[in-house]
Amino acid sequence: MQVEESAPGGAAGADRPHVTAAVLAGGVGARMGGGRPKQLLPLAGRTVLEHAVAALCAAPEVDDVVVLMVGDHLAEAERIVAGADLAKVSAVLPGGATRTATSAAALAAVAHRRDSDLLLLHDAARPLVSGAVISGCVAALATAGAVGVAVPSGDTVVEVAAGPGGTEMLRAVPPRASLRRMQTPQGFRLGVLRRAYERALADPALVATDDCGVVLRYLPGEEVRVVEGDEANIKITHPGDVEVAEVLLRLRAGTAGAAGAAGAAR
Ligand SMILES: Nc1ccn([C@@H]2O[C@H](COP(=O)(O)OP(=O)(O)OP(=O)(O)O)[C@@H](O)[C@H]2O)c(=O)n1
Numbered sequence: 001m002q003v004e005e006s007a008p009g010g011a012a013g014a015d016r017p018h019v020t021a022a023v024l025a026g027g028v029g030a031r032m033g034g035g036r037p038k039q040l041l042p043l044a045g046r047t048v049l050e051h052a053v054a055a056l057c058a059a060p061e062v063d064d065v066v067v068l069m070v071g072d073h074l075a076e077a078e079r080i081v082a083g084a085d086l087a088k089v090s091a092v093l094p095g096g097a098t099r100t101a102t103s104a105a106a107l108a109a110v111a112h113r114r115d116s117d118l119l120l121l122h123d124a125a126r127p128l129v130s131g132a133v134i135s136g137c138v139a140a141l142a143t144a145g146a147v148g149v150a151v152p153s154g155d156t157v158v159e160v161a162a163g164p165g166g167t168e169m170l171r172a173v174p175p176r177a178s179l180r181r182m183q184t185p186q187g188f189r190l191g192v193l194r195r196a197y198e199r200a201l202a203d204p205a206l207v208a209t210d211d212c213g214v215v216l217r218y219l220p221g222e223e224v225r226v227v228e229g230d231e232a233n234i235k236i237t238h239p240g241d242v243e244v245a246e247v248l249l250r251l252r253a254g255t256a257g258a259a260g261a262a263g264a265a266r
């Protein structure tokens with residue numbers, strides 16, 4: 001599906017960069033199992049995918065949203081985004097065989113944009129992303145070419161190596177204060193991501209689990225800024241994660257309800 005674009009959302013001036021958000025939904029959810037991609041699982045009355053797309057559509061900074069869906073389920077994704085509050089979706093396109101290939105497909109979908117325009121890449125598997133996190137990511141792109149959102153690690157994170165007989169051995173304990181757990185969205189000035197991917201895709205040894213890592217590796221001179229993520233911005237990965245997301249959504253609704261009630265009482 002490719003929708004003819006009308007006026008961009010938000011109050012775009014001539015010099016304001018256009019902001020496209022791409023929802024990466026090309027994965028099959030092997031760790032979740034169950035035979036269907038996890039982004040199609042139900043979560044509080046909507047699919048996981050719909051939550052992620054709706055969050056980006058609701059962000060005033062985002063002008064349009066492109067969905068990159070696993071090829072076998074393209075029609076389902078099109079049906080989902082036909083929902084009333086998802087009017088910013090400009091295209092539903094097939095993803096790639098790897099997350100990196102899906103990011104490259106997102107870049108191809110915005111080939112007509114300027115180098116100074118912005119692209120946010122967001123996991124469809126992170127349905128609880130908040131407006132504040134999206135906003136923080138876009139705001140940082142005013143002074144940085146690449147921005148990731150991350151949270152500190154409460155646990156000590158260690159590096160292990162294979163030991164004898166299938167065991168694992170501790171290899172290193174990096175200082176926790178400098179460790180973060182990376183999330184999405186990750187945002188980029190298009191020129192930066194284009195240059196990074198041009199080099200990355202020419203590298204037969206390319207393996208990447210996120211896009212800020214691609215910029216760090218292939219454009220070593222480029223600053224990759226890290227801004228505050230959100231503990232609730234979990235990635236649905238394993239069985240049980242949808243149930244955790246349900247609880248977090250209920251807590252969020254409770255907080256919003258309590259704030260609304262307090263406002264009404266004033
Ligand atoms: N070929 C791929 C692989 C992953 N993703 C997306 O990247 C995000 C994070 O990846 P992950 O949690 O690994 O999702 P899956 O690849 O679906 O899961 P698994 O690794 O368990 O198969 C997800 O929104 C997933 O749909 C993608 O767009 N294209």
Ligand SMILES: C[C@](O)(CO)[C@H](O)COP(=O)(O)O
Pocket residue numbers: 099123181182183184209210211235
């Ligand atoms: C991009 C990401 O969500 C940051 O935490 C993560 O690296 C995706 O990794 P996955 O292996 O594709 O789940």
